[in-house]
Amino acid sequence: MAIKVLKPGLATTVQDLGRPGYYHIGIPLSGGMDRHALAAANLLVGNEEGAAVLEAVFMGPELEFTDDALVAITGAELPPKLDGEPRETWTSFKVKRGQKLSFDFLKQGARGYIAIAGGIDVPLVLGSRSTYALGALGGFKGRKLEAGDELPIGKASAPVKDGRIVAKELRGLPAGMPTELRVMPGLYWHRITETAGVGFFGDTWKVAPEADRIGYRFKGGKPLEFVPREPPFGAGSDPSNITDACYPYGSIQVPGGTEPIVLHRDAVSGGGYFMVGTVIAADMDLIGQLQPNTPVKFVKVGMDEALAARKSRAGLLGKLRGALA
Amino acid sequence: MQTRFSYGGDEHIFAEVAESMSLEAFFKGLFVTNAVRDARIKGVTEICPANASYQVKFDPDQIKPDDLLAELKQLDSASETSAPVIKTRIIEIPVLYNDPWTHETLMRFRERHQDPNGTDLEYAARINGLDGVDAFIKAHSSAPWFVSMVGFVAGLPFLYQMVERQRQIQAPKYLRPRTDTPKLTVGHGGCFSCIYSVRGAGGYQMFGITPMPIYDPNQKISYLRDFMCLFKPGDIVKWKPIDRPAYDAAVADVDAGRFAPIIRDVSFSLTEFNNDIDAYNRKLEGVLHGN
Structure with a gap:
């Protein structure tokens, strides 16, 4: 069985839970930006949690099914339509052979996850089906979908019934405005002045238009002032330069001290800009659901709070598994 | 430290x-x-x-x-x-310096450069006190370079010149990054050279292009069948300046699946290197060419 791509959407890619183990040669994890929503979509249709799905950003694709299937859409509020008839998000539903799945305009969030029972059956590359578009690696031909593509679908394991719903409190989406992203200061935090550090956590930032799978840029806060120094050999003359180093996932670099960039699943693995700290792992999914112009506050936390948040996020996934078992 | x-x-x-x-x-x-x-x-x-x-x-x-x-x-x-001794490889990378593709690109992004009236090579030669482009190419290609990091994007090597600090080539990055860089461009920023493994954004000065692929996600290139990225940290690179006919021939060889890069095993001692850099580099080049 296969699905035909009639319209590709804006930047729809095949993603699973990613490709660990190759960051040391510049190949990033990739995988769904909102991993919780990806797992939810899979569990709804009876897939393994990490099966390959479609990640659609801002705008859904239009797909035609060559066989009957069970489908679920999670993540962003990207309302599905089956042959033009509305369907619910976060709810599994049946699709008949020949039917067309399309989407209404995005209402909330940024990325929708489209799971199909059996999973998208593109070849495994370095252990994952995720697309890393910058390196033309994995996914469907190493790129975002185009009209005319035919995506192979795997064989569904045990059939599960349709109409199952993920309750609101198990969806793990950003709550409230501005969205709070918890940050552990560190890395090259000492490069900025105390006043700049206070400003960084005090200011309200907004998601800039340059926000993609590599990283999210933020604007609107005060520029950061640097502690004066002699540039170290190899670093470069700008006060925001460092001798090119590794970039953690979630790390916040601020080129020129003006617009922070949080690196995400398709992160560049290293470079020559200093970083003020790192968004904790538990809050990375939230970033994947932020639209441009969304107000954001960075909230200072320590390791203990980061680990507690991690436990709480894992607990949410545990409840989701229980609910869909 | x-x-x-x-x-x-x-x-x-x-x-x-x-x-x-x-x-x-x-x-x-x-x-x-x-x-x-x-x-x-x-x-x-x-x-x-x-x-x-x-x-x-x-x-x-x-x-x-x-x-x-x-x-x-x-x-x-x-x-x-x-003991700072490693077993590693030395790899010869052919480079067409001053090539038409990076030239076209650097002209397209000239307003983002420190010197809008020259080329990246002319600029780098001048600020490094070298007498013109040919002298610069000689300075860039005569000593080997260490792969001191692999990353940024898939398989991209950062390269550190194996000469005394006062002889090391340095150049700032573009004032504003380009949105385009040809695949396999040999670039330079700060004290590091690099080879862009994929086409895309970049801020390094552009000096030339190699016909030799260093990243192949499809693993069709003969020497990238075992793994899709050529470089590992610790590899040593020696640039070999080539002319346009040699470049075209190498590209044809790559396409026909008969391009064979020169890669030799070598052991490197930091202590011996520091004792006499030029002599040690000559020895390394000897290993490359089977002397």
Whole structure:
């Protein structure tokens, strides 16, 4: 069985839970930006949690099914339509052979996850089906979908019934405005002045238009002032330069001290800009659901709070598994 | 050198061996990351050496961050005594300097450059006190370079020139990054050269282009069948300036599947290198050409 791509959407890619183990040669994890929503979509249709799905950003694709299937859409509020008839998000539903799945305009969030029972059956590359578009690696031909593509679908394991719903409190989406992203200061935090550090956590930032799978840029806060120094050999003359180093996932670099960039699943693995700290792992999914112009506050936390948040996020996934078992 | 450690959120430990780039700092990072790999510490998921720093990614559900930090600190201080000798490879990379493709690109982005009226090569020659483009190409290609980091994007090598610091080529990055760089461009920023493994954005000065692919996600290129990225940290690169007919011939060879890069095993001693850099580099070149 296969699905035909009639319209590709804006930047729809095949993603699973990613490709660990190759960051040391510049190949990033990739995988769904909102991993919780990806797992939810899979569990709804009876897939393994990490099966390959479609990640659609801002705008859904239009797909035609060559066989009957069970489908679920999670993540962003990207309302599905089956042959033009509305369907619910976060709810599994049946699709008949020949039917067309399309989407209404995005209402909330940024990325929708489209799971199909059996999973998208593109070849495994370095252990994952995720697309890393910058390196033309994995996914469907190493790129975002185009009209005319035919995506192979795997064989569904045990059939599960349709109409199952993920309750609101198990969806793990950003709550409230501005969205709070918890940050552990560190890395090259000492490069900025105390006043700049206070400003960084005090200011309200907004998601800039340059926000993609590599990283999210933020604007609107005060520029950061640097502690004066002699540039170290190899670093470069700008006060925001460092001798090119590794970039953690979630790390916040601020080129020129003006617009922070949080690196995400398709992160560049290293470079020559200093970083003020790192968004904790538990809050990375939230970033994947932020639209441009969304107000954001960075909230200072320590390791203990980061680990507690991690436990709480894992607990949410545990409840989701229980609910869909 | 006293390594500075920092948590990068709840999943990374970042270690800065030194603020400044040096072969000593690079070697230390390489030794520590090798030791971390050999130690097979439970919960460690990625081990990334960089130019003068390194990073370890871990799963805090499997190992307590403070326990891993203590273990890394121990491995880091134990590596102080390691003899700086590595077994590695020397690889010849043919380069068409001053090629038409990077030239077209650098003209397209001229308003983002420090010197809108010249080329990147002319600019780099001037600010490094070299007498014109030919002298610059000679300075760039006569000594070998260390692959001191692989990353940014898939398989991209950062290269550190193996000469005394006062002879090292330095050049700032573009004033504003370009949105385009030809694939396989040989670039330079700060004290590092690089080879762009894929087409895309970039801020390094552009000096030339190599016909030799270094990254192949489809693994069709003969020497990239085992693994899609050519370079590993610690590899040594020797540029070989070539002319346009040689470039075209190499591209045809790559397309026909008969291009065979020159890659030799070699051992490198930092102590011997520092004793007489030029003599040591001549010896390395001898290994490359089977002398």
